[in-house]
Structure formats: structure tokens, C-alpha cells
Amino acid sequence: MPITILVICCSLWGCGDSGPSGETMALGQEVYNRPASCVTCHQSIGQGQPPQFPPLRANPSVVSDDTERLIKIVTHGMSGPIEVKGEKYDSVMAGLGNQLSPEEIAAVLTYVRNNWRNEASEITAEEVRAVQAKYPDRKLPWTVAELDGLPADTAQAGGAHEAAEADTSDPIAWGHALYNGAAMCATCHQPNGQGIEGAYPPLAGTPWVTGDHNRLIKIALHGISGEIEVLGKSYSNEMPGQGGLLTDEEMAATLTYVRQAWGNEAAPIYADQVAALRAKYADRHEPWPGPELAAVDNVSPLTNVRFRRIDMSDIPEGLHLNTPEFDALPVIDEGEIESNYFDTTKIAGHHEKDALFAVVFEGELEVPAEDQYHFALEGAGTAVLVVGDEAVVNQPDIKSKWLNKKATKLMSPGTHQVKLYYHQGVGWKNLKASARADSVSRTKWAITPKPTNDMQLSNPNYLLVPERDEPILLRGRFEGLGHLGMAVGHPLRVNYAYDFSRSQLTRAWQGEYLNAAAVWLGRNDKHMGPEGSDALDLTTRQPVAILASLDADWPGPVKVNQSPEGYEFIGHRVVDKLPVFYSKFFDGVLSDRSVPQTGSLTRTLEVNSPEASNTLVALLAEGAKIEDLGQGTYQVDGSYRVVVDASSPLPEIRRQGDRDLLVAPAAWEDVSIDLPSWILSHTELEPQSPGHRATWAWEYQWID
Structure with a gap:
């Protein structure tokens, strides 16, 4: 038996090849899993995050004999479209040469080349130093064309070279090119400035960007570490400084761009401002502590x-x-x-x-x-x-x-x-x-x-608690909604928020309702969020749509403070202490009513229209993955179920991009239009006129 085992081991790994040392693999694993390192984008088991970050698991490029290519990518970064296992990826990878030593780069490359079903030769620190010595002045990420040894004009050059070709007399255009190229901001914060939740904070709509300009410059120069809060979410990954990568002029252009992109409105930043802080903190070589910089927001003049x-x-x-x-x-x-x-x-x-x-x-x-x-x-x-x-x-x-x-x-x-x-x-x-x-x-x-959580909770009047059988209906600004919406708190501790602009139920949660200090203390100058738990972010797409055909794509997400095509929010009325929301929908009227139950929320959509469109469809749920559990029950992202009422048409799961949509066609019935006159006054409909009605009813159930 011992001989048999030896033969098997030799056939699998080779009797004379011991593979990478345990010390090398341990260091590689530690480097890979550091905050703001490989694991954030490529994930813990190397599966990546399509369509932005490719997998390293079972990836032929990772185990390639062209180790110089791998060292160049990790040292300087890479930009441009690539294809891995049939999937296309087109984002910028930031280089890690200024953060990792040659020993660490060698170890992490060896680790990914010998993990997750990968098997390849070890890369040494000497190999890393030799490659880096060939390109001592390289700052920009490598393009795919360069790595493939092709002329630059035979493939897309990517954002790194866009920066070099941009008009430097226009700081916005130059900053945009730098953001997506040499500065490598888009790698983490994304081209749309939305970041990656839980890993890299958004740059759109946050005072961290539009606020104190000195703080923003310090972050860009030296980086930031420690936990910070951005738009109500916590982030703790370390951001490296870019002071050694960008000149004063380049940094000023990049920061000016982010302060005026994606709806941000803040004053430009100038090269002399960057130069002054660079000189003032010339001896600083470590990131700024996040809590120290956050305190800038709380300093009175x-x-x-x-x-x-x-x-x-x-x-x-x-x-x-x-x-x-x-x-x-x-x-x-x-x-x-x-x-x-x-x-x-x-x-x-x-x-x-x-x-x-x-x-x-x-x-x-x-x-x-x-x-x-x-x-x-x-x-x-x-x-x-x-x-x-x-x-x-x-x-x-x-x-x-x-x-x-x-x-x-x-x-x-x-x-x-x-x-x-x-x-x-x-x-x-x-x-x-x-x-x-x-x-x-x-x-x-x-x-x-500004109102703080401690300030809010110190006065029980701010924490709204529905009592007995009386729900609370509060108009105001809520997380994820536009300028105005309504949040409903119910004694059953099931709550929900409705966005007036989108005409859509966007969020539901259990437990505590809301803290209203934003209204009482701040005159509603910040968005209120759920105080409870198990919050479901339902969708920001429109609730019903008339498609070109029943199998046509569903319209995309509706932007904040905008209404879907054909929609116009009319108002609401209270029925049995709960609101019914009404919107004009082309020539008809859409009504939307939700009723809390213990551990669930029932919802009914109804369209009254003079015409019965055969391509009218309702959206019941959206998620990364929706599973059909049978008998009209569907599971969404493992967090909640949708149970369709027996009287409603059965939906289908439709894959659209990287999202699953649960959509159901209309089942029309002939009716006499019976709606309040103040609602009909917004349409061409007449009271008791002949028309058609389509109804969908379902239940959101939290999964324990």
C-alpha cells in the first residue's frame, strides 16, 4: 500500500518537483487577501466579478510561461479589452509596483498560479527585479496591444493613452482621461463614480469629493486608511496615495473632473493648491487616518x-x-x-x-x-x-x-x-x-x-415608532429615492418607501421604522434611511411597461429625480390607513398599494386604461439571481421570496445583462372606469366610461 501511494503521488506532482515552498505560498496568500489588494476585485477563490474583473481560477493566462507579461501587469497595471473563458472584460487594473516589494509580487503571482486548479512554475523575486529594471520610468498601465507585442494602432489603446492625447488646456477633458487612465481611479471607483459597495466608496454625490478641497488633495497625494462613512455606508480599504504617480497639474485636473462629474458641483482645484500641500507635507509617507479627515466635516468656522x-x-x-x-x-x-x-x-x-x-x-x-x-x-x-x-x-x-x-x-x-x-x-x-x-x-x-445619530437618538421624539394599529405616513427624502417620496411605518414592524418621481416601491424593511431628525433638526437636508434590519432594495426600474413585443428588453433603471417615459406621478389617497399611490401611465392610470403582514408585504398593481395593450408587462422583482421554486413562488438573491397571487398571471424569469427580472404579462378585463375625479382630471378618462383593467398581486416574504 505505501508503494501504491507513492506511485500515485509521483504521477500527479512529479517525484522530483516539490513545487512552491509553503513559506512562499503563505506570503502569497497573505498579500492576495490584504485590503484593497487582489481579493477585492478577483474574489476569495479567484472567480472574479464579471464583466469588470476577470477570474484567475482556471485561467490559461495565469499559468502561461510568459511570466514577464504577468510581472509587468502586476507591477504597472493593464488596460484594454481582454477575453477570458469566452467572457469579455474591459476595465483598468491598477499597478501594485509602488505598494509591493519584488518578494511580495513574486509570492502572490506564485500563489495564484498554484491555486484554484491552477498549476505552474514558481516566479522568483529575481525575475521580478529583472523585469522592473527594464522599465524604470514606466508609470502608465500596459495596454493589451503592448503586452501582445502589436503596433498601438492595431488594437484599442485604452484609457492610459487617452490621457496622453487629451487636450491639457481643458482640465475637465484632461481630468476625465486621467481618471480613466494614468491616475487609475476608475479601476476602484468605476467609470461612473459609483464605486464598489463594501470595497471602494462612490465619488458621486459625496462631501468627501465636493467638500473641503484641502482634504481631497491630501487623500489624493498620500492616500487614506481606516474606516470612513460615505453616503451612509462604511468603507475600510486602504487607498494608496497617487502623489508619486501624478504631477501637480495632472492631479489638479483629475480632482477638478471628479468634483464636476456625475452631478457633482464644486469649485475647481488648481495646480498651485496641490503644490502647496505637497510641499507642506513633503515628509509624509503614510496614508491619512480616515477618522482624522472625517472630522473636517464637523469643524465649525x-x-x-x-x-x-x-x-x-x-x-x-x-x-x-x-x-x-x-x-x-x-x-x-x-x-x-x-x-x-x-x-x-x-x-x-x-x-x-x-x-x-x-x-x-x-x-x-x-x-x-x-x-x-x-x-x-x-x-x-x-x-x-x-x-x-x-x-x-x-x-x-x-x-x-x-x-x-x-x-x-x-x-x-x-x-x-x-x-x-x-x-x-x-x-x-x-x-x-x-x-x-x-x-x-x-x-x-x-x-x-449637522444632525448625528447620537443627537437623533438622544431625543425619543426623533425615532418614529408606529403604535397600536396606526401606521405612520411620512413624506420626505429617503435613501435611494429622489427629492420626495413617502415612507410608511407599520405596527407589524414591516415598513416600505415609495419614490414619487419613479412611481415605484423601491425599498422594504423590518423592525424599527425611521429616525426623523433629518426633518426636525436639519429641515430635511439629508436622506433618511431605515432604522430596522433586513432591508430589501427592490428595484429602481419602472413597475409596468408597454414593450415593443412581449420578449423585448425591459427599460433600464430610472435615474434619481426622473420619471419613466409615459409616467407622471399624480398623488396618493389613504384607504384603511394606508396610502394608494396613483400615476398617469400614458393614457391610463397606474395604482400601487402595499399592505404589511407579519413577516411579509403584499402588493397590488392596477392599470386602468381606455385601450388594452397586448404587450403590457409588470415587473415583480429584480435581482442578480432569481430561482423558480414552483407553485408561483420565486426566490430573489437568497434574501426574499415572491409569492404570486393565484388570481394573477404567472411571471417568467428573464435574464437581461447581469440581472434577472421577474416579469408578468397583463390579463385584461373589461370594466367601467371607477376612480376619484381628482385622479381622472389628470387624464382624458371620464368617470364610469368603458375601459380595461389589468391587475397583478403578489407578496414579498423575508427569508429567516
């Missing part, structure tokens, strides 16, 4: 902030703020505010909804150079903002209930005294104030604090 709370128990008729009579009123509390914000939440009595509340804040604003400053006050109550001796924002009548005032003032260099009078009677004590200089950025300097 004010210093030496004090407050006086005024006794309003006996006020004369017609009293106005910022008058000698008001300043003469008794003071019931005073002190300093360490955060240097004009922060009403630090003052006793702020949470007393039924009490009169008046306070005078004072602080100092340092102005480094002459500049136009834009001041704004918004909230419940009335206020006056005094800079120096001038009331720049002035709403002094204490009988006023709502505040929304702006003003601009040319500020001279130096220290300016700032005073804020604020009064609110019965109701929420909410105030938002800001001061912004033209030369800084378009991000507002908040001089009142």
Missing part, C-alpha cells in the same frame, strides 16, 4: 462661542429681536459651547416642545482674505444674524413661525464678531445656519451642527 438663554415668561407686546428691549430681558442660563457651533441642543429647554425658547449666541469668525460671504438661516421660528454691527440676515418678528433667509456680505480680512438671536415659541426648536466664502468651495460652512 467659529471660535469662542457663548450663549445666553433669555427668560420669555413676561415679554412686552410687539417685542422684536436685536433691540435694546430684547437685550435687557432677564437671562436664565448662560455659558460656553465647546463645539463652537451655535447649537441649540446644548441648551436646557431645547427639547421642551411646549415651552417658549429664546437664545442669543455670540462668537468670532476669522476671515483670511477679502471675500464675498453668503449667509443663510433656515428652520422653525425667527432669527437675526448680526455680523459686526450689521444685521445681515434679519427676521426679527417673534410671531414668525418659519425662517428661510439668505444674504451676501463682502467681508474684510480679520476677526469679526458674529451674534445670532433665535426665538421659537411652541413647537420644535430647529435651526440651520451657514456661512460660505466664494473662494473656499461650494460646500457650506455650517455654524449650526
Whole structure:
């Protein structure tokens, strides 16, 4: 028996070849699985992520004898379209030569060449050094044409060479080319700036990009490490600095592009700003800690902030703020505010909804150079903002209930005294104030604090909890929705959110409902998200569509704050304490109603139309993978099931791109149109006119 085993081992691995050492494989595995390294894109077992990141598992290119090609790719990166096992991939891989030593590159290449059914020779550190010595000045990723030894004009050159050919006089065009090429930003943050959730944060719509320009330059120069929060999601992968890769001019162009792409609106960044920070931190060689840079968002431009709370128990008729009579009123509390914000939440009595509340804040604003400053006050109550001796924002009548005032003032260099009078009677004590200089950025300097989770949860009034049989219907801004939508919280602890612009139910979740501090504290200037768990991101595509044919592709996702073709949101009415949403749908009306159950949510779509289209189809679910479990039950991404009502047409699973869609055709019935007149007034339909109705009903069930 021992002889038999020896023969088998020799036949499989070769008696004289021991393969890579355990030490080399261990180092390669450690390098491969480092944060922001190979594993993020190519995954833990080398399966990749189509259509962006190719697999390394059972990949002929990985086990090729052309080891110089592999070393060049890992050292400098690669761009351009490639094909692996019949699948096409076209993205930029960032080079790791400035992060990994020759020993680490050799080990990680050896590891992937001898793992996941791969088997190939070991690559040594000496081989890596020899290849790198041939290209000491190489900065750009290799194109596929270069790696294949083809002339550059016989294949697509890719983004790396687009940067070299771009018009450097246009910073946006140049920055776009650099972003997708030499700067290699698109590799992680993606060409659309959306990043990869859980790995690389988005650049679109985040203050990390549009906010403090010095912070953004520091990140680009030196990198960032540690956990940060971007648009409500946590990210902890380390980003390497690009200071050694890009000149001051290239970095300024790249950052200007990202600050003005994908809906971002922020001031340009200039080469002299980059140069100044590069010189200031010339001795820095490690990434900036994320929490340290995040604190930039929470720094007030004010210093030496004090407050006086005024006794309003006996006020004369017609009293106005910022008058000698008001300043003469008794003071019931005073002190300093360490955060240097004009922060009403630090003052006793702020949470007393039924009490009169008046306070005078004072602080100092340092102005480094002459500049136009834009001041704004918004909230419940009335206020006056005094800079120096001038009331720049002035709403002094204490009988006023709502505040929304702006003003601009040319500020001279130096220290300016700032005073804020604020009064609110019965109701929420909410105030938002800001001061912004033209030369800084378009991000507002908040001089009142932004709502935080601790601030929200410290007051139970902010955490909305449905009680008994009374659902809560809250209009506002919610994660994933446009400017306006509605979130419904139910006592059964099943909640959902509806996007008015898209006319679509986009999210459902269980447990706690919402924290409404964004409404009460911030005047709804940030998007609220679910407080509970098991959130289902259902879809951002339209709920029903008239297709060119029943097997035609479904329309793509609907962008934020846009409506699908043929749609116009009309409004909602409450039936049995829950909303029914109505939208004009071409010549007809779409109604959408959801009813929470224990552990599930039932949904009914209904189209009333003068014509019965034979290509009308409804979208019941969308996911990366939908499985047919039989008897009208379908499982979506392993997280929830869709159970179709027996009265509704059976759907089919349709693969479209990298997504599965569960779609069902219409089953029309002849009816008399019976809808409220205020809904019909948005259409050409007449009450009780003959028409047609199609109905779909199904249930979302969470999987335990």
C-alpha cells in the first residue's frame, strides 16, 4: 500500500518537483487577501466579478510561461479589452509596483498560479527585479496591444493613452482621461463614480469629493486608511496615495473632473493648491487616518462661542429681536459651547416642545482674505444674524413661525464678531445656519451642527415608532429615492418607501421604522434611511411597461429625480390607513398599494386604461439571481421570496445583462372606469366610461 501511494503521488506532482515552498505560498496568500489588494476585485477563490474583473481560477493566462507579461501587469497595471473563458472584460487594473516589494509580487503571482486548479512554475523575486529594471520610468498601465507585442494602432489603446492625447488646456477633458487612465481611479471607483459597495466608496454625490478641497488633495497625494462613512455606508480599504504617480497639474485636473462629474458641483482645484500641500507635507509617507479627515466635516468656522438663554415668561407686546428691549430681558442660563457651533441642543429647554425658547449666541469668525460671504438661516421660528454691527440676515418678528433667509456680505480680512438671536415659541426648536466664502468651495460652512445619530437618538421624539394599529405616513427624502417620496411605518414592524418621481416601491424593511431628525433638526437636508434590519432594495426600474413585443428588453433603471417615459406621478389617497399611490401611465392610470403582514408585504398593481395593450408587462422583482421554486413562488438573491397571487398571471424569469427580472404579462378585463375625479382630471378618462383593467398581486416574504 505505501508503494501504491507513492506511485500515485509521483504521477500527479512529479517525484522530483516539490513545487512552491509553503513559506512562499503563505506570503502569497497573505498579500492576495490584504485590503484593497487582489481579493477585492478577483474574489476569495479567484472567480472574479464579471464583466469588470476577470477570474484567475482556471485561467490559461495565469499559468502561461510568459511570466514577464504577468510581472509587468502586476507591477504597472493593464488596460484594454481582454477575453477570458469566452467572457469579455474591459476595465483598468491598477499597478501594485509602488505598494509591493519584488518578494511580495513574486509570492502572490506564485500563489495564484498554484491555486484554484491552477498549476505552474514558481516566479522568483529575481525575475521580478529583472523585469522592473527594464522599465524604470514606466508609470502608465500596459495596454493589451503592448503586452501582445502589436503596433498601438492595431488594437484599442485604452484609457492610459487617452490621457496622453487629451487636450491639457481643458482640465475637465484632461481630468476625465486621467481618471480613466494614468491616475487609475476608475479601476476602484468605476467609470461612473459609483464605486464598489463594501470595497471602494462612490465619488458621486459625496462631501468627501465636493467638500473641503484641502482634504481631497491630501487623500489624493498620500492616500487614506481606516474606516470612513460615505453616503451612509462604511468603507475600510486602504487607498494608496497617487502623489508619486501624478504631477501637480495632472492631479489638479483629475480632482477638478471628479468634483464636476456625475452631478457633482464644486469649485475647481488648481495646480498651485496641490503644490502647496505637497510641499507642506513633503515628509509624509503614510496614508491619512480616515477618522482624522472625517472630522473636517464637523469643524465649525467659529471660535469662542457663548450663549445666553433669555427668560420669555413676561415679554412686552410687539417685542422684536436685536433691540435694546430684547437685550435687557432677564437671562436664565448662560455659558460656553465647546463645539463652537451655535447649537441649540446644548441648551436646557431645547427639547421642551411646549415651552417658549429664546437664545442669543455670540462668537468670532476669522476671515483670511477679502471675500464675498453668503449667509443663510433656515428652520422653525425667527432669527437675526448680526455680523459686526450689521444685521445681515434679519427676521426679527417673534410671531414668525418659519425662517428661510439668505444674504451676501463682502467681508474684510480679520476677526469679526458674529451674534445670532433665535426665538421659537411652541413647537420644535430647529435651526440651520451657514456661512460660505466664494473662494473656499461650494460646500457650506455650517455654524449650526449637522444632525448625528447620537443627537437623533438622544431625543425619543426623533425615532418614529408606529403604535397600536396606526401606521405612520411620512413624506420626505429617503435613501435611494429622489427629492420626495413617502415612507410608511407599520405596527407589524414591516415598513416600505415609495419614490414619487419613479412611481415605484423601491425599498422594504423590518423592525424599527425611521429616525426623523433629518426633518426636525436639519429641515430635511439629508436622506433618511431605515432604522430596522433586513432591508430589501427592490428595484429602481419602472413597475409596468408597454414593450415593443412581449420578449423585448425591459427599460433600464430610472435615474434619481426622473420619471419613466409615459409616467407622471399624480398623488396618493389613504384607504384603511394606508396610502394608494396613483400615476398617469400614458393614457391610463397606474395604482400601487402595499399592505404589511407579519413577516411579509403584499402588493397590488392596477392599470386602468381606455385601450388594452397586448404587450403590457409588470415587473415583480429584480435581482442578480432569481430561482423558480414552483407553485408561483420565486426566490430573489437568497434574501426574499415572491409569492404570486393565484388570481394573477404567472411571471417568467428573464435574464437581461447581469440581472434577472421577474416579469408578468397583463390579463385584461373589461370594466367601467371607477376612480376619484381628482385622479381622472389628470387624464382624458371620464368617470364610469368603458375601459380595461389589468391587475397583478403578489407578496414579498423575508427569508429567516
